[in-house]
Amino acid sequence: MFHRTHPSLAAALPDKLADSLVPALDPRRSGRWRPGEAAPLHSELFASGRDAGGAGLALSLALDALRHEQKDALAKAEDRRFVLWVQDREAMRRSGRPYRPGLPRSLQHRLIHVVADKPEDALFALEEGLRCRDLACVIGELAGNPRALSFTASRRLSLAAEQHGVPLFLIRLDAVHDLSSARMRWDVACAPSLPPRWNAQAPGVPRWHASLFRSRTHAPGEWILRDGGERLVADPAASRAATPDPVDLAGAVGARSLAAS
Amino acid sequence: MMLADARTLCPQIQVAPADPAGDLALLERLALLAQRWGPWSALDPPDGLLVDVTAVAHLFGGEGALLADVRARMERQGFLSRQAIAPTAGAAWALAHYGPEQALLAPDDDMAARLSGLPVAALRLDGDIITVLRRLGLKQLGDLQGIGRDALQRRFRSHRSPGANPLVRMDQLLGRVPEPLLPVLPPEVPLVQRRLMEPIRHRALLDRVLEDLADDMARVLEGRGEGARRLELGLWRVDGEVIQRHLEMAAATRDAAHICRLFAARLDDVDAGFGIELLRLRASWSEPLALTQRDMEEAAERHGTSLAACIDRLSVRLGPDAVRRPVLKSGHIPERVQSWRHPSEPDPASQGELAFHDRPLKLLDKAEKIAVLYASPDGYPQRFRWRGQVHEVARVEGPERIAPEWWRERSTIRLRDYYRIEDGEGRRYWIYRHGLLGDGRGGMPDWYLQGLFG
Numbered sequence: 001m002f003h004r005t006h007p008s009l010a011a012a013l014p015d016k017l018a019d020s021l022v023p024a025l026d027p028r029r030s031g032r033w034r035p036g037e038a039a040p041l042h043s044e045l046f047a048s049g050r051d052a053g054g055a056g057l058a059l060s061l062a063l064d065a066l067r068h069e070q071k072d073a074l075a076k077a078e079d080r081r082f083v084l085w086v087q088d089r090e091a092m093r094r095s096g097r098p099y100r101p102g103l104p105r106s107l108q109h110r111l112i113h114v115v116a117d118k119p120e121d122a123l124f125a126l127e128e129g130l131r132c133r134d135l136a137c138v139i140g141e142l143a144g145n146p147r148a149l150s151f152t153a154s155r156r157l158s159l160a161a162e163q164h165g166v167p168l169f170l171i172r173l174d175a176v177h178d179l180s181s182a183r184m185r186w187d188v189a190c191a192p193s194l195p196p197r198w199n200a201q202a203p204g205v206p207r208w209h210a211s212l213f214r215s216r217t218h219a220p221g222e223w224i225l226r227d228g229g230e231r232l233v234a235d236p237a238a239s240r241a242a243t244p245d246p247v248d249l250a251g252a253v254g255a256r257s258l259a260a261s
Numbered sequence: 262m263m264l265a266d267a268r269t270l271c272p273q274i275q276v277a278p279a280d281p282a283g284d285l286a287l288l289e290r291l292a293l294l295a296q297r298w299g300p301w302s303a304l305d306p307p308d309g310l311l312v313d314v315t316a317v318a319h320l321f322g323g324e325g326a327l328l329a330d331v332r333a334r335m336e337r338q339g340f341l342s343r344q345a346i347a348p349t350a351g352a353a354w355a356l357a358h359y360g361p362e363q364a365l366l367a368p369d370d371d372m373a374a375r376l377s378g379l380p381v382a383a384l385r386l387d388g389d390i391i392t393v394l395r396r397l398g399l400k401q402l403g404d405l406q407g408i409g410r411d412a413l414q415r416r417f418r419s420h421r422s423p424g425a426n427p428l429v430r431m432d433q434l435l436g437r438v439p440e441p442l443l444p445v446l447p448p449e450v451p452l453v454q455r456r457l458m459e460p461i462r463h464r465a466l467l468d469r470v471l472e473d474l475a476d477d478m479a480r481v482l483e484g485r486g487e488g489a490r491r492l493e494l495g496l497w498r499v500d501g502e503v504i505q506r507h508l509e510m511a512a513a514t515r516d517a518a519h520i521c522r523l524f525a526a527r528l529d530d531v532d533a534g535f536g537i538e539l540l541r542l543r544a545s546w547s548e549p550l551a552l553t554q555r556d557m558e559e560a561a562e563r564h565g566t567s568l569a570a571c572i573d574r575l576s577v578r579l580g581p582d583a584v585r586r587p588v589l590k591s592g593h594i595p596e597r598v599q600s601w602r603h604p605s606e607p608d609p610a611s612q613g614e615l616a617f618h619d620r621p622l623k624l625l626d627k628a629e630k631i632a633v634l635y636a637s638p639d640g641y642p643q644r645f646r647w648r649g650q651v652h653e654v655a656r657v658e659g660p661e662r663i664a665p666e667w668w669r670e671r672s673t674i675r676l677r678d679y680y681r682i683e684d685g686e687g688r689r690y691w692i693y694r695h696g697l698l699g700d701g702r703g704g705m706p707d708w709y710l711q712g713l714f715g
């Protein structure tokens with residue numbers, strides 16, 4: 001991990017100014033996604049129903065987004081807002097219910113779980129959750145490609161999330177990439193975990209192979225992600241862009257590490 | 262008699278159609294008018310009024326003067342009337358209908374004796390009962406008192422309603438049983454007014470006062486849950502002239518600004534003269550208009566709902582058991598460690614968790630059986646098949662032995678050896694072997710997959 005700065009225009013400008021006034025220089029505009037950035041308010045994760053990788057990465061992303069939000073607000077107070085986790089029956093049958101002892105410690109006591117019989121009900125619950133100002137974020141789990149989750153429905157979710165500022169992480173189990181207005185769409189699969197320090201035979205810190213295949217603000221790419229305790233970490237070895245990143249090649253993106261974190 | 266027959270007999274006859282509803286309405290208005298003689302009055306259809314004059318007569322100079330006043334006022338209105346005052350409503354009715362003119366019955370009089378000369382019709386009985394009484398030879402109230410109470414009771418025991426039971430009517434007449442009456446209540450018209458210290462002569466001031474009046478009226482109407490359909494504005498001028506303006510609305514409203522706007526056009530031609538000193542706004546026709554809660558939705562739209570509101574909405578649509586929160590319970594068996602509670606319930610007191618072992622992120626509702634290929638029956642599996650797919654075990658940690666809860670289960674329940682495994686693609690599962698080979702609680706142990714790690 002190394003850090004290199006570029007003496008450039010964007011670096012000379014204050015961050016705020018560079019973000020707003022010179023959009024071409026905004027590294028978020030076309031640059032490569034890096035863990036730790038502010039998450040968009042509506043993300044979609046496509047994962048297999050045979051493992052909990054999608055839920056694991058969604059939780060990590062959510063925690064990362066919450067930490068980011070807190071850093072912005074400079075709030076030292078403990079976040080006591082609840083997290084809403086909505087599952088439809090089929091998703092629950094395929095990959096089970098959340099298990100409190102296995103949840104991240106900061107979420108264990110503030111999870112509200114909703115079981116919806118039908119995808120329509122699940123969408124209703126997601127939207128109601130997004131409209132609630134007392135929720136930290138909403139996690140949804142839907143199996144397959146239900147007819148109810150049309151582009152219009154996903155647009156409704158996006159608008160509700162952006163109007164009320166509640167992030168939504170929608171996990172799609174065993175689904176094909178249909179139309180959606182999610183701001184970032186990921187394909188998630190489990191990746192071999194980091195070998196633990198003491199017992200090389202045991203499974204270690206979970207890692208996920210995440211590939212961002214559609215985003216408004218970032219170029220597509222692939223990462224091996226893991227929860228580093230304090231923040232989301234991309235392991236550099238396998239993290240590479242799907243396409244060569246012109247901005248990175250030009251090397252004019254300002255004070256930003258080229259190797260992701 | 263048919264109308265045609267009557268006309269044959271008397272060609273000059275004046276004909277007016279019967280109007281029972283109109284008569285009743287007139288009677289109601291008369292009853293309200295009659296409240297000048299007492300605090301409340303009741304209708305006695307078709308043509309009677311009952312007024313409670315308890316402790317009132319001295320205001321009119323005695324009971325006799327009160328009756329004279331009633332008679333004079335009724336005559337002035339064009340009504341023929343007969344009046345009576347008695348301690349009970351029944352006695353007053355009997356005296357007014359069948360007694361002498363302007364009959365007075367003082368409380369210390371012997372009521373039974375004074376009334377004994379009246380016909381039985383004075384008991385307000387139904388027609389057929391009166392016929393029965395007449396056939397029995399009971400013509401006067403005194404006759405009824407003459408025969409035994411038991412005999413009357415036996416004769417009319419199946420008649421429950423007061424109008425069909427002479428005994429009940431007699432008791433009511435003499436005040437032995439209470440007789441509830443339904444008083445007439447005047448409809449209270451919302452009315453607000455402003456008396457002005459200085460008479461106003463200018464339009465701007467008039468508008469200002471009208472705004473205040475409209476605000477007051479809106480508040481009054483809101484308190485009654487009504488909206489005005491017709492409004493009357495009265496402007497009293499210093500010289501005694503009254504200017505009136507009427508307003509009728511298409512729908513009930515209590516919007517002060519709307520009322521002001523509508524009146525503004527009607528006030529252009531008001532001649533204030535030497536000034537207006539009193540304004541009165543009256544909603545002579547108002548209709549129920551429910552209080553609306555429009556603001557709540559708007560606020561929710563803008564600021565988001567509260568958590569309680571959100572949970573309410575969810576549990577109303579999805580059922581009360583759909584919205585739950587996981588809480589810890591004491592226990593050994595993984596699926597029993599967690600139970601689900603309503604989100605508003607607090608965490609129950611529980612022992613601190615032992616974080617020696619990793620627990621899966623998600624737990625299947627029911628552990629699913631897997632087919633296992635293993636090197637030795639005691640060890641962990643090399644390969645297993647779950648939901649039709651084969652997983653190669655790459656890494657494994659275990660066993661973590663969880664013994665059955667002996668204080669709760671039968672002794673034949675087998676223990677569980679949990680393994681945390683990762684397959685070749687990095688998928689992590691929580692599987693367990695149910696029992697040991699040769700533990701005497703069954704044959705070959707089965708393998709189950711219970712949890713999925715993130």
